[in-house]
Amino acid sequence: MSTETTDQIAIDRTRGDFSYPESHLFDAGTGLTKDTVDYISRVKGEAEWIREFRHRALEIFKSKPMPTHWASKDLENIIFENIRYYLANGQKPTRSWDEVPDDLKRTFERLGIPEQERKFLAGVEAQFDSEAVYSNIKAAVGEQGVIFCGSTEGLREHPEIFRKWFGKVIPTGDNKFSALNSAVFSGGSFIYVPPGVKVKHPLQAYFRINAENFGQFERTLIIADEGSEVMYMEGCTAPKFETATLHSAVVELVAMKGAKIQYVTVQNWSANVFNLVTKRAIAHEEAEVKWIDCNIGSRLTMKYPGVVLKGRKARGEVISIALASDGQHQDTGAKMIHAADETTSNIVSKSISVGTGRSTYRGLVHIPKHLKGCKNNTECDALLINSKSRTDTYPAITVRGTGNSSQHEASVSQISAEQIFYMQQRGLTEAQAMSLSVNGFVNDLVRQFPMEYSVELKRLIDLEMEGSVG
Amino acid sequence: MNTAILESEEVLTTTTHAAPILSAGPVSPEQAEAWEKFTALPMPVRTNEEWRFANVKDLDLSAYVQAQPVDDATRDELLTRSTGLAAVAGRMIFANDQLLAQETLADSLRQRGVIWLPLEQAAAEHPELFRKHFMREEAILGGQKFAALHASQVRAGTFLYVPRGVEIALPIETFHWQHGAHSSVFPHTLIIAGEMAKVTLVDYYESADHDAPGLACGVNDLWLGAGANVTYVCVQNWSRQAHSFQMNSTVVGRDANSKSLFAQLGGRHVRSESISHLRGQGGRSDMLAVAVAEGAQEVDARTFQIHEVPNTQSDLLYKNSLDDTARTIFAGLIRVDPGAHRTDAYQKVRNLLLSDEAEANSAPGLEIEADDVRCTHGATCGQIEQEELFYLLSRGIPKKDAQRLIVFGFLNEVIERLGNEPLQEKLRELVRARFAK
Numbered sequence: 001m002s003t004e005t006t007d008q009i010a011i012d013r014t015r016g017d018f019s020y021p022e023s024h025l026f027d028a029g030t031g032l033t034k035d036t037v038d039y040i041s042r043v044k045g046e047a048e049w050i051r052e053f054r055h056r057a058l059e060i061f062k063s064k065p066m067p068t069h070w071a072s073k074d075l076e077n078i079i080f081e082n083i084r085y086y087l088a089n090g091q092k093p094t095r096s097w098d099e100v101p102d103d104l105k106r107t108f109e110r111l112g113i114p115e116q117e118r119k120f121l122a123g124v125e126a127q128f129d130s131e132a133v134y135s136n137i138k139a140a141v142g143e144q145g146v147i148f149c150g151s152t153e154g155l156r157e158h159p160e161i162f163r164k165w166f167g168k169v170i171p172t173g174d175n176k177f178s179a180l181n182s183a184v185f186s187g188g189s190f191i192y193v194p195p196g197v198k199v200k201h202p203l204q205a206y207f208r209i210n211a212e213n214f215g216q217f218e219r220t221l222i223i224a225d226e227g228s229e230v231m232y233m234e235g236c237t238a239p240k241f242e243t244a245t246l247h248s249a250v251v252e253l254v255a256m257k258g259a260k261i262q263y264v265t266v267q268n269w270s271a272n273v274f275n276l277v278t279k280r281a282i283a284h285e286e287a288e289v290k291w292i293d294c295n296i297g298s299r300l301t302m303k304y305p306g307v308v309l310k311g312r313k314a315r316g317e318v319i320s321i322a323l324a325s326d327g328q329h330q331d332t333g334a335k336m337i338h339a340a341d342e343t344t345s346n347i348v349s350k351s352i353s354v355g356t357g358r359s360t361y362r363g364l365v366h367i368p369k370h371l372k373g374c375k376n377n378t379e380c381d382a383l384l385i386n387s388k389s390r391t392d393t394y395p396a397i398t399v400r401g402t403g404n405s406s407q408h409e410a411s412v413s414q415i416s417a418e419q420i421f422y423m424q425q426r427g428l429t430e431a432q433a434m435s436l437s438v439n440g441f442v443n444d445l446v447r448q449f450p451m452e453y454s455v456e457l458k459r460l461i462d463l464e465m466e467g468s469v470g
Numbered sequence: 471m472n473t474a475i476l477e478s479e480e481v482l483t484t485t486t487h488a489a490p491i492l493s494a495g496p497v498s499p500e501q502a503e504a505w506e507k508f509t510a511l512p513m514p515v516r517t518n519e520e521w522r523f524a525n526v527k528d529l530d531l532s533a534y535v536q537a538q539p540v541d542d543a544t545r546d547e548l549l550t551r552s553t554g555l556a557a558v559a560g561r562m563i564f565a566n567d568q569l570l571a572q573e574t575l576a577d578s579l580r581q582r583g584v585i586w587l588p589l590e591q592a593a594a595e596h597p598e599l600f601r602k603h604f605m606r607e608e609a610i611l612g613g614q615k616f617a618a619l620h621a622s623q624v625r626a627g628t629f630l631y632v633p634r635g636v637e638i639a640l641p642i643e644t645f646h647w648q649h650g651a652h653s654s655v656f657p658h659t660l661i662i663a664g665e666m667a668k669v670t671l672v673d674y675y676e677s678a679d680h681d682a683p684g685l686a687c688g689v690n691d692l693w694l695g696a697g698a699n700v701t702y703v704c705v706q707n708w709s710r711q712a713h714s715f716q717m718n719s720t721v722v723g724r725d726a727n728s729k730s731l732f733a734q735l736g737g738r739h740v741r742s743e744s745i746s747h748l749r750g751q752g753g754r755s756d757m758l759a760v761a762v763a764e765g766a767q768e769v770d771a772r773t774f775q776i777h778e779v780p781n782t783q784s785d786l787l788y789k790n791s792l793d794d795t796a797r798t799i800f801a802g803l804i805r806v807d808p809g810a811h812r813t814d815a816y817q818k819v820r821n822l823l824l825s826d827e828a829e830a831n832s833a834p835g836l837e838i839e840a841d842d843v844r845c846t847h848g849a850t851c852g853q854i855e856q857e858e859l860f861y862l863l864s865r866g867i868p869k870k871d872a873q874r875l876i877v878f879g880f881l882n883e884v885i886e887r888l889g890n891e892p893l894q895e896k897l898r899e900l901v902r903a904r905f906a907k
Contacts, residue, residue: 068517069517069518069519070519367851369826369827369829370826382836382838384838384840384841384843385841386841387808387809387811387840387841387842388808388839389839389841390837390838390839391836391837391838392835392836392837392838393834393835393836393847394833394835395832395833395834395835395849396522396523396831396832396833397830397831397832397833397849397851398523398829398830398831398832399821399823399829399830399832399851400823400826400827400828400829400830401823401825401826401827401828402823402824402825402826402828402853402854403826403853404823404851404853405850405851405852405853406849406850406851406852407848407849407850407851407852408832408834408847408848408849408850409846409847409848410834410836410846410847410848411844411845411846412836412838412843412844412845412846413843413844414841414842414843
């Protein structure tokens with residue numbers, strides 16, 4: 001029985017389409033020049049070394065070519081001159097819920113996160129446009145010595161902690177977009193967890209884009225000192241606009257000896273956003289880094305979270321869910337660079353392509369010579385919903401020497417007509433059956449997300465499948 | 471007489487061999503055009519995804535010269551060294567792109583319309599059939615430049631046409647010898663299997679001297695009509711100093727069944743590109759390969775399974791054993807075109823690393839634009855299980871022998887997929903001989 005289903009799934013995107021009047025006190029205008037960089041640096045009151053760092057990055061950005069040979073041609077549609085590189089609403093990060101402007105509260109409301117749930121969460125760092133406008137760090141976290149602040153504040157108040165690793169995990173020249181971010185970054189979170197501290201509650205940041213043609217270049221650096229543990233969560237939705245928006249973040253994680261970092265992303269950009277993110281972690285001896293990544297929405301996402309396994313027995317993991325709807329391309333994957341003995345890595349990726357959506361897994365596993373006892377496991381599963389849907393898998397695995405092993409497996413399938421038929425004759429509509437099947441496909445990964453995120457994720461998948469069939 | 475092949479003018483005018491295959495004149499316009507294409511295309515660079523992982527630095531084509539005819543003593547020596555299967559339907563032996571001997575097909579097959587000729591002769595006697603099938607599928611896996619080089623230089627090879635309904639029970643064999651330091655050969659194999667035709671062809675690529683540098687640049691065209699059944703085996707055992715490029719294309723028609731196996735035993739840099747076009751519903755292609763890579767060898771395999779129509783199958787299994795500082799590259803792609811529903815495609819590469827300096831690169835890929843498909847791929851890298859080794863040691867088998875046994879068993883799994891016992895035994899013999907060195 002054929003499961004050719006054409007144009008049955010139309011996505012209701014209007015739920016995310018809302019925006020509020022813009023009131024930006026600081027606006028660097030469109031285009032990118034030395035003056036833009038100077039302007040951003042001046043507004044932020046940054047130290048001279050940061051200004052120089054930005055200028056160097058700008059030069060690198062201009063000299064670097066776009067990714068060639070392998071990347072989507074859609075990248076050529078980014079017009080760098082039309083992008084606003086800095087925007088802030090002039091607010092300093094606030095500490096309590098009451099100080100948050102009402103229109104922002106309405107935005108959060110529309111995202112469907114009840115206030116009760118938000119209060120339950122340990123620390124909420126919400127980002128509206130370029131500046132962090134809301135940060136609520138539970139007293140307990142502060143008392144433990146944990147630093148949780150924005151990038152500007154982090155570099156200004158704690159250079160002795162952050163400067164050491166800033167731009168070290170992902171060098172400015174890593175790729176064109178990491179260079180761009182290094183030139184114009186603002187916002188993001190800087191976190192330091194002292195040795196032995198286990199942060200009980202997840203640290204969380206929500207942020208949104210709310211201005212047309214405005215690029216979001218947040219910069220995140222998380223340092224977990226020896227034996228500490230921390231979980232960081234970010235989630236994003238963006239309102240719909242006519243022209244493309246660029247989001248290009250750089251996220252660096254440093255897990256010192258025996259530390260554990262979990263970085264959770266649930267992302268739902270609107271269908272006009274280019275989301276080109278560089279995420280990488282360094283795991284020292286016996287440290288564990290886990291990227292849990294969920295990509296829904298955006299026009300084009302290119303994101304390959306990586307872990308450099310630098311110390312013996314370090315462990316890296318990437319759990320990834322991608323959903324590509326009509327006109328969207330989710331180009332996601334993982335990189336595992338083994339650089340010490342007995343390091344292990346695990347990649348599990350599941351993607352769903354709906355309508356004309358295209359999802360791509362692109363992976364890199366590198367186990368160089370003279371290492372012993374390194375192991376990698378990679379699994380990629382793709383689900384195709386319609387006959388026009390597309391999925392690709394492009395892993396690259398290099399293994400040297402006799403002491404290591406790697407295995408990679410990928411499969412592509414679709415929802416069987418029998419499955420849908422069975423559920424329909426039990427009284428479910430075709431759309432419900434489809435939604436249930438998709439949720440079932442990703443269920444084992446969704447369960448790895450923190451509870452409130454897995455609820456949200458299920459809601460997002462339902463939303464994508466909403467009004468889809470019949 | 472050492473004419474560097476890069477000096478095109480000279481090569482094309484000083485050719486002392488039989489006329490170029492594409493026309494009656496000494497230099498055909500087609501070959502001149504191919505030469506122009508070759509010179510116009512850039513040399514491969516590693517930043518190009520199609521040449522990712524490949525070592526392209528020490529590829530210097532200017533060192534290679536056109537192969538010259540061998541003398542009588544060499545001729546006799548190579549003929550005795552051309553030992554293939556005990557029972558064959560026919561055998562051709564080439565040395566330096568010149569035909570040394572041909573054991574003709576049975577009259578009964580000829581009477582039923584089977585055409586089996588050296589390439590040049592076929593081009594002259596059956597121009598239409600030849601033109602319709604000779605290099606009609608582009609080399610799209612990065613080897614465009616080398617396919618053009620081949621087209622501009624090709625003189626030797628087999629042309630096999632098996633008409634509708636004819637089955638040739640015994641395999642046909644072709645030997646290609648490369649002789650003399652820095653000499654270059656351009657073997658070609660063209661098989662056209664008509665409706666319900668059945669045939670097996672084995673190519674043996676050999677160098678007379680295993681320490682002399684050389685260049686081999688070959689192309690295969692396999693065409694399977696409706697319901698045809700073709701088994702193609704290529705045993706590559708060029709000199710350990712040779713550069714080898716091989717571009718293979720198989721077009722699988724309706725309900726046809728193609729099976730190919732590449733045994734990569736020799737060469738220093740071996741690049742093999744294999745494309746299966748699943749062009750008729752119900753078609754199936756089995757793509758098999760084994761590589762025994764050691765010393766400083768690099769075996770670079772690029773594969774492409776293109777499912778162009780619904781209801782087709784492909785199944786790929788490549789196995790590499792790597793010793794010393796050997797490197798292997800596997801970059802494969804399964805592509806399911808829009809509308810090619812109910813495709814069933816499989817792709818698996820397994821690497822067995824025997825030394826700490828060996829390096830295996832795998833890039834198995836999928837591109838799916840249809841639904842109701844079943845596509846799976848897998849890539850593994852590992853080493854000999856200590857328990858297996860221990861078991862054999864405890865039975866009194868010396869370590870070196872035990873290792874060889876395990877590697878042999880690992881590769882034999884691919885060979886057994888051929889389903890032709892005499893041919894399998896021949897391949898096992900060749901792999902064993904490789905281990906003995």
